[in-house]
Amino acid sequence: FSLQAIQDNFVPHKKEDFIYTYGTAGFRSIADVLDSVMYKVGILATLRSKKLGGATIGVMITASHNPEQDNGVKLVDPRGEMLEQSWEAYATKLANSKTPETLAQATEEIIASQKINVDQPANVIYGFDTRPSCPELVKNLESGLQASGAETKNYGLLTTPMLHYLVRCLNTAGTSDAYGEPTAEGYYHKLAEAYKTAVKGFTRLSTLHVDCANGVGAPKLREFLTHLSEDVISVDISNDQITTQGALNKNCGADYVKTNQRAPPNVKIQPGDRFCSFDGDADRIVYYYLGSDQTFRLLDGDKIAGLAAMFIMDLVNDAGIDSLKVGVVQTAYANGSSTNYLEKVLKIPVSCVSTGVKHLHHEAEKYDVGVYFEANGHGTVLFSPSALNTIKTTEAKTPAQNRALQQLAALTELINQTVGDAISDMLLVETILTNRQWSPEEWDQAYTDLPNRLAKVVVADRSVFTTTNAERQLVSPAGLQAEIDAIVAKYSQGRSFVRASGTEDAVRVYAEAATRAETDELTYKVAQAVY
Ligand code: 16G
Ligand code: ZN
Missing domain, CATH: 3.30.310.50 (Alpha-D-phosphohexomutase, C-terminal domain)
Known part of the structure; x- marks a missing residue:
C-alpha cells in the first residue's frame, strides 16, 4: 500500500465545480463526471476491506432506473448489505478531493481515524450493468483498486442483487452459515432448486410476462430460466434490447409503471394475463394486470409485502412455530390501505422507517421474520439466525406441519437475504400464487389502494x-x-x-x-x- 501510487495514478475531475455526495443510492449522476469518483471508490473499497481484515467488499456500477446517460456506484459490505452508514462521509470526502495531494491527505485521515492497518490484505469484487458508460468507469475503478493494492475479481455483467449474493457467499464460504456457491451459476442453481421445492405438487400457472426495462435483468433472467423446465414455470420476456442505444428504462421498467400507473406502451396487456416489470438493475419489481372492467391494476411493493406476509404467517402457524415474531417494515410511501390490512386484518406488527433500503433492512432484522418492501417494489424478507434454526430443527408431528416447515425452508433459500432482488421476488410471488392457485385479481382482493x-x-x-x-x-x-x-x-x-x-x-x-x-x-x- 503506497500513498505515492495513489497520487501517481490520480484520475482528475472532468468538471471542477461538481459536488459529489454518497447518498441512499451511492454516487449517482450523469456518467460523464464519474471517472474520478470511480478511482476514489476503488481506494475506499480497498480501505474498507483492510479495515475488516481482508473481507471481500463489493462494488456495483449501475444507476438502476435512471436514464441511460446516468451512472452510479455503490459499495457492498461483507454480508451483502449496503455500506455501513458511518463510511458514507469518507466516500464523499474522497470523491471531492480534487488534487493528488488532497486525495492522499483524505486517505491518510481515514486510515488514522479508522485505525486501519494498511498491511492487511484487501479483496474487492465488482460488477456492472448494461450502460454504455460502464466499460470506461470500470477501467477507472480498476486503477483505484490497483493503486491501493487490492486483490480483485471482475464478475462482469450482473444484476445488483447478484453482486450482493456473491459478496455474501465469498465471505461465508466454509462457515456454518455458508450462503451458496460464489458464482452466477451457483445463484441460479440455488433459486431454481428452491423454486422447484416450493411449487412441487401444484399445477403450473399461466405464462408470466416480464418487462426487463431493456436492462441486465433480461439476459440474467434468460440464463436463470435454463435451470427450470417449461412445466415448472412459463415466462415470456419483453424489453430485452440491451444493446439498443437509449432503450434502457425508456418507457418501460418498474419505475415507469409505478410512477405512471400504466403498463409500458409496447407491452400488450390482455385481460386474464399476469405481468411484471423489473427496473434497470433488477433489484425492483412490480406486478400488474388488466381488471375485468379493462382498467389497469398495479400490484406494487405494498401488495407484494401483504401477499408475502399473509403467506408466511399461514406457514408459521401451520408449522406450529408461531412463537416466531413476523413483522413488516414500510416507509411513509406505503399506501394507507396496505398498512391497515397488515395491522387490522393480518394482525402483524408494522414499523415505518425513512426512505432507503438500508433503513428498511436494519429494521427488518429486528424481527424473526422481517418482511420489508418500499412501495416502489424494492424489498425482501429476512430470516433471523434463530428463525432459520427453528425452521430447520422443529420436528413435525403431522404431514401438514411437515409440509409447512418444508415450504418455509424453501422460502429461506428462494428469497435473497442480502437485498431486494427482482428475480427472487418474482419467484416468491409466483410461489405464493401457485400454492394458492390465485389469479392477480384474487391477490388484489386483499385490500383496495387509496388513490x-x-x-x-x-x-x-x-x-x-x-x-x-x-x-x-x-x-x-x-x-x-x-x-x-x-x-x-x-x-x-x-x-x-x-x-x-x-x-x-x-x-x-x-x-x-x-x-x-x-x-x-x-x-x-x-x-x-x-x-
Ligand atoms: C434510492 C433508494 C431507494 C429509494 C429512493 C428514494 C437504495 C438502494 N435506494 O434509490 O430505496 O426509494 O432512493 O429516492 O436505498 P428519493 O429520495 O429521490 O425519493
Ligand atoms: Zn434498481
Whole structure:
C-alpha cells in the first residue's frame, strides 16, 4: 500500500465545480463526471476491506432506473448489505478531493481515524450493468483498486442483487452459515432448486410476462430460466434490447409503471394475463394486470409485502412455530390501505422507517421474520439466525406441519437475504400464487389502494426541508407542518407528507385520500404550500 501510487495514478475531475455526495443510492449522476469518483471508490473499497481484515467488499456500477446517460456506484459490505452508514462521509470526502495531494491527505485521515492497518490484505469484487458508460468507469475503478493494492475479481455483467449474493457467499464460504456457491451459476442453481421445492405438487400457472426495462435483468433472467423446465414455470420476456442505444428504462421498467400507473406502451396487456416489470438493475419489481372492467391494476411493493406476509404467517402457524415474531417494515410511501390490512386484518406488527433500503433492512432484522418492501417494489424478507434454526430443527408431528416447515425452508433459500432482488421476488410471488392457485385479481382482493399521488416541487434549497417521525412530519421550515396538517384535515382519509429527495434536487409531496379528485386537490394544495 503506497500513498505515492495513489497520487501517481490520480484520475482528475472532468468538471471542477461538481459536488459529489454518497447518498441512499451511492454516487449517482450523469456518467460523464464519474471517472474520478470511480478511482476514489476503488481506494475506499480497498480501505474498507483492510479495515475488516481482508473481507471481500463489493462494488456495483449501475444507476438502476435512471436514464441511460446516468451512472452510479455503490459499495457492498461483507454480508451483502449496503455500506455501513458511518463510511458514507469518507466516500464523499474522497470523491471531492480534487488534487493528488488532497486525495492522499483524505486517505491518510481515514486510515488514522479508522485505525486501519494498511498491511492487511484487501479483496474487492465488482460488477456492472448494461450502460454504455460502464466499460470506461470500470477501467477507472480498476486503477483505484490497483493503486491501493487490492486483490480483485471482475464478475462482469450482473444484476445488483447478484453482486450482493456473491459478496455474501465469498465471505461465508466454509462457515456454518455458508450462503451458496460464489458464482452466477451457483445463484441460479440455488433459486431454481428452491423454486422447484416450493411449487412441487401444484399445477403450473399461466405464462408470466416480464418487462426487463431493456436492462441486465433480461439476459440474467434468460440464463436463470435454463435451470427450470417449461412445466415448472412459463415466462415470456419483453424489453430485452440491451444493446439498443437509449432503450434502457425508456418507457418501460418498474419505475415507469409505478410512477405512471400504466403498463409500458409496447407491452400488450390482455385481460386474464399476469405481468411484471423489473427496473434497470433488477433489484425492483412490480406486478400488474388488466381488471375485468379493462382498467389497469398495479400490484406494487405494498401488495407484494401483504401477499408475502399473509403467506408466511399461514406457514408459521401451520408449522406450529408461531412463537416466531413476523413483522413488516414500510416507509411513509406505503399506501394507507396496505398498512391497515397488515395491522387490522393480518394482525402483524408494522414499523415505518425513512426512505432507503438500508433503513428498511436494519429494521427488518429486528424481527424473526422481517418482511420489508418500499412501495416502489424494492424489498425482501429476512430470516433471523434463530428463525432459520427453528425452521430447520422443529420436528413435525403431522404431514401438514411437515409440509409447512418444508415450504418455509424453501422460502429461506428462494428469497435473497442480502437485498431486494427482482428475480427472487418474482419467484416468491409466483410461489405464493401457485400454492394458492390465485389469479392477480384474487391477490388484489386483499385490500383496495387509496388513490394516491406523488408530486415533485423544485425549490431554491431543498436542505431546509428536514423531517422527523420517519419522514412523516416536517421540522423545518417552521410552521409548514401545521399548515399541511390544516389542509389534510379537510379530506376524508387524507394523508400527506413532504420530504427532500435523496436522489434529485427537489422536494417530494405524497398525498392520498378517499377519492381521486380529493387526492389530486390535496396534492395540489400541499405542493402550493411548499412552493
Ligand atoms: C434510492 C433508494 C431507494 C429509494 C429512493 C428514494 C437504495 C438502494 N435506494 O434509490 O430505496 O426509494 O432512493 O429516492 O436505498 P428519493 O429520495 O429521490 O425519493
Ligand atoms: Zn434498481
